Amino acid sequence: SAAKLTAMSEAAQENGHDGKARDLAGVLATCTAVVKLLELEGHGKHQEVKVPSLSAALRQAEQVLKMRRAPKAVAAALTALERAGCCGVLVDHMEPTSLEAFVRSPELLNISTKARRILKPRATALLEEGEWERLLTPKKRSGRSKAVEPLGDKYLQGWRWVVLVGFAAVVGSSCFFRAFWYNMHQNGAFMDDGTAIGKNPNIVDPNLDWDRLMRTDYWGLEMFDPDKWTHKSFRPLTTLTFRWNYQSFGGMDTSSYFVTNVVLHVVCSFLVGVYCKVVCRIPALYTAAATALFASHPVHTESLMYVVGRADPLCAILVLIGVVVYDKCCNRRPDEKVHKGTWTTVKLLLGFLLTTLLFLAAGLCKETGFTFFGLLVGQEILPILTHSWRPTPPSKEDLIPRAGRILAILICGGAACGWRVWYTSGTGIERMDPYSNPFAANDNGYTRKLSYTFVHGMYGKLLVWPYFLCYDYSHDAIPLLTSLTDLRLGLGSATYTAFAAIVHLVLRALASNGTRCTIA
Numbered sequence: 132s133a134a135k136l137t138a139m140s141e142a143a144q145e146n147g148h149d150g151k152a153r154d155l156a157g158v159l160a161t162c163t164a165v166v167k168l169l170e171l172e173g174h175g176k177h178q179e180v181k182v183p184s185l186s187a188a189l190r191q192a193e194q195v196l197k198m199r200r201a202p203k204a205v206a207a208a209l210t211a212l213e214r215a216g217c218c219g220v221l222v223d224h225m226e227p228t229s230l231e232a233f234v235r236s237p238e239l240l241n242i243s244t245k246a247r248r249i250l251k252p253r254a255t256a257l258l259e260e261g262e263w264e265r266l267l268t269p270k271k272r273s274g275r276s277k278a279v280e281p282l283g284d285k286y287l288q289g290w291r292w293v294v295l296v297g298f299a300a301v302v303g304s305s306c307f308f309r310a311f312w313y314n315m316h317q318n319g320a321f322m323d324d325g326t327a328i329g330k331n332p333n334i335v336d337p338n339l340d341w342d343r344l345m346r347t348d349y350w351g352l353e354m355f356d357p358d359k360w361t362h363k364s365f366r367p368l369t370t371l372t373f374r375w376n377y378q379s380f381g382g383m384d385t386s387s388y389f390v391t392n393v394v395l396h397v398v399c400s401f402l403v404g405v406y407c408k409v410v411c412r413i414p415a416l417y418t419a420a421a422t423a424l425f426a427s428h429p430v431h432t433e434s435l436m437y438v439v440g441r442a443d444p445l446c447a448i449l450v451l452i453g454v455v456v457y458d459k460c461c462n463r464r465p466d467e468k469v470h471k472g473t474w475t476t477v478k479l480l481l482g483f484l485l486t487t488l489l490f491l492a493a494g495l496c497k498e499t500g501f502t503f504f505g506l507l508v509g510q511e512i513l514p515i516l517t518h519s520w521r522p523t524p525p526s527k528e529d530l531i532p533r534a535g536r537i538l539a540i541l542i543c544g545g546a547a548c549g550w551r552v553w554y555t556s557g558t559g560i561e562r563m564d565p566y567s568n569p570f571a572a573n574d575n576g577y578t579r580k581l582s583y584t585f586v587h588g589m590y591g592k593l594l595v596w597p598y599f600l601c602y603d604y605s606h607d608a609i610p611l612l613t614s615l616t617d618l619r620l621g622l623g624s625a626t627y628t629a630f631a632a633i634v635h636l637v638l639r640a641l642a643s644n645g646t647r648c649t650i651a
Contacts, residue, residue: 396434570582
């Protein structure tokens with residue numbers, strides 16, 4: 132490999148590519164030094180640095196500091212030497228001018244905490260008082276990898292950002308406040324509102340039959356009776372909230388159903404802001420803007436004004452609380468210190484247990500809640516993925532516990548989804564008329580897949596342009612797609628492409644933000 136690198140460097144220099152030649156020489160120098168150090172470590176002599184071959188390699192590596200991309204090469208060399216336990220060797224052999232040049236470069240933020248600790252004694256002797264701490268503070272960078280500055284964060288510390296996010300949630304949700312005066316009995320109930328609430332025995336009966344609640348679906352229909360159709364939507368916790376409205380506020384002759392939905396939406400919007408600030412570490416002003424956008428988005432009309440859509444905000448609230456609890460108790464970012472002890476273990480176990488219970492409760496509000504265990508897996512993997520793009524890779528003391536948590540999440544999530552499928556004897560709609568859900572009733576799998584692609588495109592369009600909203604997409608509200616030549620597939624393709632582009636940009640932003648690398 133060394134011979135190949137040397138040949139490539141000489142060829143680049145002969146062709147006039149001096150910059151490439153210097154870069155290749157730098158790579159060769161770093162590799163040579165690492166190999167020599169590893170050889171010494173293998174003989175148990177990694178502390179002996181006064182060896183001719185090693186000294187020559189270090190002198191060669193020193194030339195890297197005078198090249199065009201010297202800071203990047205030094206950062207890579209320090210990272211590689213740290214793995215061999217010999218990070219201090221390069222630090223001791225660096226000339227003062229070269230060391231100062233590296234310390235003042237942005238690459239200082241891209242080496243590990245351990246490497247900085249080894250570098251600090253020599254660096255502070257060359258710098259002014261307090262300058263080391265200032266250099267370790269992430270600065271605004273130019274170009275495509277520019278980090279987002281924490282706009283207004285120094286004025287929004289502590290409880291202030293909580294008040295700001297709460298204010299944004301209330302103001303953003305104010306567009307739905309007119310529903311406070313809508314009486315379901317006097318003004319009429321939409322489609323399934325009258326059936327799922329007014330004719331549901333779990334809601335209207337004065338005495339709650341727990342056994343019946345556990346064997347009936349969202350509409351109060353028997354799930355296990357072979358002579359009746361069932362939707363298989365098992366949402367007992369949401370049904371109990373409807374029962375509370377019905378029994379406490381005068382049956383159907385009340386506006387409490389809509390008031391409850393809007394209040395739940397305000398709470399959900401606030402928790403979206405908490406998620407952005409606590410988990411994603413987004414600056415407070417941007418968090419407030421995201422909260423207001425979520426709260427005021429017209430697409431929520433379908434879940435709030437169609438009362439049976441209450442399952443959506445209920446599920447979202449429990450999932451968001453669970454994610455925040457998991458982040459505070461269980462998740463640790465790659466650049467954070469590992470704390471060991473009994474309390475840390477207890478906090479992790481209790482946090483994981485509480486998160487699991489919250490996700491199970493979310494699944495009993497709406498079936499999709501069970502699938503959000505996958506969000507926790509992404510929350511574990513994404514920081515590692517973005518952190519691995521930087522010169523300092525994650526350590527084993529971070530990867531091993533993280534892998535254990537991912538395994539535990541997959542086991543709990545798989546068990547929860549398996550229980551849900553087992554309990555309701557599957558998830559398919561049985562003995563139901565084809566007009567209520569033509570996609571599920573269609574026997575052609577090819578047609579279903581094409582149609583679902585178009586539905587995803589419709590959802591994507593509503594997020595960007597919520598012009599046409601509908602309280603129930605049954606019958607032929609969305610016609611089936613039967614052929615790849617159907618031009619409506621372009622909407623689904625555009626949505627998938629846009630989603631992939633957003634994910635790519637988010638990953639790049641996270642990877643370039645250094646210590647603020649987190650999940651989004």
